Amino acid sequence: MVNELHGCSARVVCVDCSFNQMSRSDIQTMMKNENPTFTVKSDEVNPDADVYLSPEQLSDFKPPRCPECSGRVKPNVTFFGDNVDRKLVNFLKSQIDDSDSVLVAGSSLEVMSSYRFIIKAKENKLPIAIVNIGKTRGDLDATLKISTKCGSILPQIKV
Structure with a gap:
């Protein structure tokens, strides 16, 4: 039996209603559809290895929302500081x-x-x-x- 203790970024869940029928590719498609002209570049890297994007670069970005409740979505992973279920x-x-x-x-x-x-x-x-x-x-x-x-x-x- 395989269990992913800290989750898997290939799946996405709603943090508001726990809807979990979304794949990462579904979310990527939603983001592309909601932000068809969004393109930014950054050479600055944060300590966690993510790129740094300024508030100005993100000002027009529309984050994906849950198809069930319009809530917030995130990869189905336990991030540092979060508790494992x-x-x-x-x-x-x-x-x-x-x-x-x-x-x-x-x-x-x-x-x-x-x-x-x-x-x-x-x-x-x-x-x-x-x-x-x-x-x-x-x-x-x-x-x-x-x-x-x-x-x-x-x-x-x-x-």
Whole structure:
């Protein structure tokens, strides 16, 4: 079973009514339709790696709205500072209790919201496998660590 603890930017949700039937491509189309002449450039990069756009550059931009309630939409991800959905956390903890191993794919495990599942797996004495480029917070806990791109190895796994 695959669960995305911090969500996936390919899906978009409404923060006002929880409507979640939108794909990122739907939102891109909505933005293009609402802002057909919007083109800006920026060579300035913020510390979070997003480009900096001035208030003047954004003054005419119309953000996409929820097709159900006209509310605010955002990628279905948990941003830094946000809380992971408590129901999902409890579900994942119960899944670890019913598992015979844990596979971490493409995560540094740097934030506690993900590393806590490694702690839970260790408490349950489960083998832990990690596939990630470079060092992770869970390396010392791993039974197996493969330092490579997930896309180069995961398709080769036969279940």
